[in-house]
Amino acid sequence: MLSETFYLAAKTLSAVYILTCAAHRFLPDPARHQLRPVTPYMLPWVAFALVPVYLFTSSKYFWLRNNRVHKTKPGNVYPHRDPILGVDWMISASKGLKAYNLLEIWDGLFASLGNSFWHLAFGKWILLTNEPENLKVLLSTQFESWPIGGVRQTTTVITLGPHAIFSVNGKEWQQGRALIKPSFVRNQVADLECQDRHVERFLGKIPRDGSSVDLQKLLYLMTMDSATDFMFGYSTEMLLNPTKETSEFTQAFDHALYVSASRARLGWISYLIPDKKLDHSVRTCQKFIDRYVAKASNDEKLKERPYLFLHELLQSGASMEHIRDQLLAIVIGGRDTSASTLSALFWTLARRPDIVQKIRDEIASLDGQKPTWEDLKSFRFVNMALKETLRLWSPVVTNMRCAAKDTVLPKGGGADGQSPLFIPKGTAVRWSLHSLHRRKDIFGEDSHEFRPERWETLRTSWEYLPFSGGPRTCIGQQFALTQMAYVVVRVFQTFETVEPRDERPMLHTLSTTTSLLNGCHVGFKAS
Numbered sequence: 001m002l003s004e005t006f007y008l009a010a011k012t013l014s015a016v017y018i019l020t021c022a023a024h025r026f027l028p029d030p031a032r033h034q035l036r037p038v039t040p041y042m043l044p045w046v047a048f049a050l051v052p053v054y055l056f057t058s059s060k061y062f063w064l065r066n067n068r069v070h071k072t073k074p075g076n077v078y079p080h081r082d083p084i085l086g087v088d089w090m091i092s093a094s095k096g097l098k099a100y101n102l103l104e105i106w107d108g109l110f111a112s113l114g115n116s117f118w119h120l121a122f123g124k125w126i127l128l129t130n131e132p133e134n135l136k137v138l139l140s141t142q143f144e145s146w147p148i149g150g151v152r153q154t155t156t157v158i159t160l161g162p163h164a165i166f167s168v169n170g171k172e173w174q175q176g177r178a179l180i181k182p183s184f185v186r187n188q189v190a191d192l193e194c195q196d197r198h199v200e201r202f203l204g205k206i207p208r209d210g211s212s213v214d215l216q217k218l219l220y221l222m223t224m225d226s227a228t229d230f231m232f233g234y235s236t237e238m239l240l241n242p243t244k245e246t247s248e249f250t251q252a253f254d255h256a257l258y259v260s261a262s263r264a265r266l267g268w269i270s271y272l273i274p275d276k277k278l279d280h281s282v283r284t285c286q287k288f289i290d291r292y293v294a295k296a297s298n299d300e301k302l303k304e305r306p307y308l309f310l311h312e313l314l315q316s317g318a319s320m321e322h323i324r325d326q327l328l329a330i331v332i333g334g335r336d337t338s339a340s341t342l343s344a345l346f347w348t349l350a351r352r353p354d355i356v357q358k359i360r361d362e363i364a365s366l367d368g369q370k371p372t373w374e375d376l377k378s379f380r381f382v383n384m385a386l387k388e389t390l391r392l393w394s395p396v397v398t399n400m401r402c403a404a405k406d407t408v409l410p411k412g413g414g415a416d417g418q419s420p421l422f423i424p425k426g427t428a429v430r431w432s433l434h435s436l437h438r439r440k441d442i443f444g445e446d447s448h449e450f451r452p453e454r455w456e457t458l459r460t461s462w463e464y465l466p467f468s469g470g471p472r473t474c475i476g477q478q479f480a481l482t483q484m485a486y487v488v489v490r491v492f493q494t495f496e497t498v499e500p501r502d503e504r505p506m507l508h509t510l511s512t513t514t515s516l517l518n519g520c521h522v523g524f525k526a527s
């Protein structure tokens with residue numbers, strides 16, 4: 001309390017001096033006369049020197065007062081070399097992005113600074129946290145106080161548009177979610193006809209003689225085709241007919257996502273730098289989607305399906321801009337996430353014949369028959385392998401929310417990070433599933449290892465969040481799990497072994513979702 005009073009007095013006195021000095025300098029003559037008794041003490045250089053004193057004491061007073069009022073403790077802070085703008089953080093983040101080890105750098109910082117710490121990004125304080133209890137508050141119990149905002153929102157607005165479900169909050173988000181939801185009712189997700197169509201084409205593209213194939217490329221095409229087929233009733237058919245137009249779209253979309261996500265990680269100032277290639281990529285994506293909608297809405301088959309998201313969008317009278325935004329959101333939701341997970345899984349399986357054997361043993365009960373939805377749910381080991389892949393290589397590996405008001409998080413305060421932490425309105429809080437999902441105190445000493453068996457006994461809630469949680473939890477979760485299990489089963493019904501065809505280590509690019517930098521080069525041998 002004593003230091004709070006000291007900082008209040010220092011802040012008030014410096015403010016009074018600065019304002020009086022400014023008044024003395026800028027007020028017209030009659031008013032300036034009133035200040036005559038203090039005029040000899042009004043030295044402009046002192047006023048200038050007091051500006052940083054005012055900023056420092058104000059900030060100190062703000063934090064001391066709020067920590068007292070909210071019964072919180074100050075959190076740990078990244079040891080900045082530049083404690084004003086935090087340029088050193090941005091340089092380190094940029095180097096980490098270039099070296100593809102940003103997530104590992106963050107792991108190291110969590111290990112040394114604790115599970116929550118503050119850092120500066122171009123003058124703005126951001127909290128990085130790894131605490132399940134904080135994530136529960138952000139995503140669920142105080143959902144309304146933690147909307148999508150800041151650079152996280154700017155990223156999705158630039159690439160997906162202002163109306164995409166990933167960009168909006170409040171009523172617009174509720175309406176968007178309500179419109180998508182019926183697509184994911186149990187009987188639609190359990191209907192494997194659509195999955196089968198695309199998985200068979202995917203299997204058809206894999207060489208039978210063990211020669212090398214970049215599975216990641218095929219997986220991105222397959223998930224794009226199946227998500228558009230499932231959601232819009234009209235597949236992009238990229239796997240079957242890769243045209244110049246589709247490959248231009250893929251490249252443009254990937255570029256736009258990567259650049260905007262990298263900018264988000266570097267901070268708000270990077271958005272001020274114009275980027276013609278980014279603008280061009282966004283326009284290419286928009287044109288592709290516009291042409292796709294035009295073709296899809298003229299397709300007779302579209303009208304035969306029971307519930308189609310695109311059909312509902314068209315019927316709702318939504319503008320073309322609105323429709324385009326929703327479609328791009330589904331592309332990123334439905335294509336990148338599942339393809340990224342499956343790529344990481346097959347990369348690993350190519351190096352783990354013991355896991356392949358367990359999968360093959362489990363699915364042998366099918367006797368070569370294609371699996372039903374019930375079969376897929378009953379394959380415990382297949383599902384544990386997927387769960388373990390999503391733990392180690394969550395495609396939506398980092399995310400953030402912004403405080404809509406002054407608030408408190410349950411963890412992060414005090415040197416040990418165990419006390420509540422005060423968060424001022426407008427603050428961005430970011431988390432990394434790469435670090436959370438590798439916490440040894442939660443997942444054990446072998447948390448860095450791929451060990452599906454851990455899920456035989458491990459029970460988690462807010463410690464494991466590949467699909468996020470709370471009201472904005474992934475709406476496509478069951479669709480994705482069904483699709484991924486179907487792919488795994490059909491691949492190992494078709495092939496006996498998978499081997500690596502690339503000795504480079506597994507590196508991830510960090511876009512809005514992650515993907516394998518060097519692809520997934522493997523060779524399969526048929527049963």
Ligand code: HEM
Nearest residue numbers: 165177333334337338341396466467468472474475476480
């Ligand atoms: C392995 C697969 C997947 C993973 C790991 C995943 C992960 C996530 C995560 C973490 C979020 C929350 C994003 C945020 O709150 O900022 C999310 C939301 C969402 N996902 Fe997924 N997803 C997957 C597959 C899918 C699929 C296949 C679809 C659709 C076909 C889909 C559609 C969506 C949509 C529409 C949202 C927005 C929900 C909302 O804001 O209400 N996802 N997903």
